[in-house]
Amino acid sequence: MVILFIYLFISEKKKKKKKKTCSGRFNYELKQTLKQITILGVPNSPTSVQLNGANVSFEYDSSIQELVVSVTASMVSAFTLTWN
Numbered sequence: 001m002v003i004l005f006i007y008l009f010i011s012e013k014k015k016k017k018k019k020k021t022c023s024g025r026f027n028y029e030l031k032q033t034l035k036q037i038t039i040l041g042v043p044n045s046p047t048s049v050q051l052n053g054a055n056v057s058f059e060y061d062s063s064i065q066e067l068v069v070s071v072t073a074s075m076v077s078a079f080t081l082t083w084n
Helices: none
Strands: 002-007 020-024 033-040 049-051 058-061 066-074 079-083
Touching: 049 066, 066 079
Parallel strands: 002 033
Antiparallel strands: 020 079, 033 066, 049 079, 058 066
């Protein structure tokens, strides 16, 4: 099981945009599965979160501005995580 942590720095200009996106590619040849993505620095609770266009479950802790997303994703292919 692999957990990905991301610290999100959003400039004042970009804070006005409602939709946020995070993309990545691991290129691992191992058969690892990404199970959780934790994003720190998210100022507001999202109304929805999608991984590669599909809705995924998430939790948000406003006291530490933490968004935790539960996923099942291959670490061989690219991914796009979007929230708004």
